[in-house]
Amino acid sequence: MSTKSKDNAGGGGGGAAASGGANLSSDNHFLTSLRLELAWLSGRHWLSGRGSGGAGVVLRFERVRPRRAGRFQPLRSHEITPKFLDRTIRALRRWKFDIVSMDEVCHRAVTSPTPRRFVCLTFDGGYKDLIASAYPVLSRYGVPFTVYLPTAFPDRLGEAWWLALEAVIARESRISLVMDRQERHFEVAGRAEKYQLYAFLWGWMRTLPPPDLSAAINDLCKRYSVNLATLSREAVMDWEDLARLAADPLVTIGNATVNYPVLSNLKDADAQREMTMGRAVAQTAFRREVGHFAYPFGDRAAFARKHVQMAEEAGFVSAASALAGVVHAEGRTNLHALPRLSWDGRQRSLRVMRVLLSGAAFAPVAPTRSKVRDEAN
Numbered sequence: 142m143s144t145k146s147k148d149n150a151g152g153g154g155g156g157a158a159a160s161g162g163a164n165l166s167s168d169n170h171f172l173t174s175l176r177l178e179l180a181w182l183s184g185r186h187w188l189s190g191r192g193s194g195g196a197g198v199v200l201r202f203e204r205v206r207p208r209r210a211g212r213f214q215p216l217r218s219h220e221i222t223p224k225f226l227d228r229t230i231r232a233l234r235r236w237k238f239d240i241v242s243m244d245e246v247c248h249r250a251v252t253s254p255t256p257r258r259f260v261c262l263t264f265d266g267g268y269k270d271l272i273a274s275a276y277p278v279l280s281r282y283g284v285p286f287t288v289y290l291p292t293a294f295p296d297r298l299g300e301a302w303w304l305a306l307e308a309v310i311a312r313e314s315r316i317s318l319v320m321d322r323q324e325r326h327f328e329v330a331g332r333a334e335k336y337q338l339y340a341f342l343w344g345w346m347r348t349l350p351p352p353d354l355s356a357a358i359n360d361l362c363k364r365y366s367v368n369l370a371t372l373s374r375e376a377v378m379d380w381e382d383l384a385r386l387a388a389d390p391l392v393t394i395g396n397a398t399v400n401y402p403v404l405s406n407l408k409d410a411d412a413q414r415e416m417t418m419g420r421a422v423a424q425t426a427f428r429r430e431v432g433h434f435a436y437p438f439g440d441r442a443a444f445a446r447k448h449v450q451m452a453e454e455a456g457f458v459s460a461a462s463a464l465a466g467v468v469h470a471e472g473r474t475n476l477h478a479l480p481r482l483s484w485d486g487r488q489r490s491l492r493v494m495r496v497l498l499s500g501a502a503f504a505p506v507a508p509t510r511s512k513v514r515d516e517a518n
Contacts, residue, residue: 194500195467197259201481205275215339220486242285254470262286287393289435291401292422294377301373302358395433432458439463467500
């Protein structure tokens with residue numbers, strides 16, 4: 142990826158490709174997969190007892206749709222196929238996991254351990270392919286699942302900037318945009334350069350306050366004739382789709398703010414407003430309590446300890462992150478910083494999933510402060 146600024150100074154674009162998690166050209170995915178496969182062959186996951194495996198695991202998925210052709214798919218790790226979802230459910234039953242709702246996760250997290258461990262299936266983003274491709278599989282097996290919804294998107298006001306960025310880079314070989322008040326130019330003729338640029342711009346856009354992010358992606362879309370509104374509308378479920386899901390007692394509708402911002406980029410009052418308004422809109426739409434929340438993006442850079450407290454003050458029973466880990470019983474897991482395993486869609490090995498579900502890859506956690514207080518009294 143070559144870069145030029147308006148005054149032809151060197152850009153630093155090559156090194157910037159390391160920022161963000163979307164670069165599929167790295168070796169990290171292969172090395173991680175190899176390590177987990179070796180763990181399966183060693184039998185380490187069978188030796189993992191409840192001390193490391195906890196009470197269960199919350200799995201995090203995003204998109205579910207048939208595999209696509211195309212050499213440039215920077216968000217491939219965020220997708221699984223309906224066939225893989227089918228294989229996963231059958232494997233979980235074969236491995237004797239209880240597939241439970243988010244309400245049941247919260248119950249088991251604060252009570253004594255049960256003989257069988259659990260798995261909870263969650264889906265972030267409210268993508269339309271959830272009802273088109275995933276729901277037929279989930280309903281066929283009669284398993285509960287949770288959808289985390291940013292409410293601006295069914296209102297047709299949300300901006301799926303990460304999808305628009307992919308669309309622009311996919312079809313262009315030279316891209317220009319304003320970064321930090323300076324015109325920047327990127328040559329991206331090859332696939333590797335496209336992945337590098339996507340990772341670089343994705344990481345940069347993740348740091349912007351919402352008004353600046355909206356201005357940046359709208360400017361980019363205008364330059365390269367990508368209809369951001371249409372792209373966002375077509376990707377995400379509308380209220381009619383969501384009403385169909387909400388009518389199913391096996392489906393839990395959770396909230397993921399209004400606009401799906403990086404909470405760490407917001408002022409405290411704005412972050413609180415995103416949480417409380419998102420919950421209020423969802424409760425009005427579905428005429429029921431919405432007790433579960435997911436932090437947008439959910440990684441360590443996306444939210445902070447103060448947002449955990451905000452989620453609790455907003456009235457949510459739980460708040461799910463994208464931080465890897467297992468859920469422990471007897472109050473040892475903070476329900477407002479709930480760990481989840483984000484499944485990498487490039488990985489199709491059920492052996493790897495079995496190792497991750499065992500908890501063998503994660504260090505034991507210390508009790509929460511409330512648990513320590515209870516034991517001291």
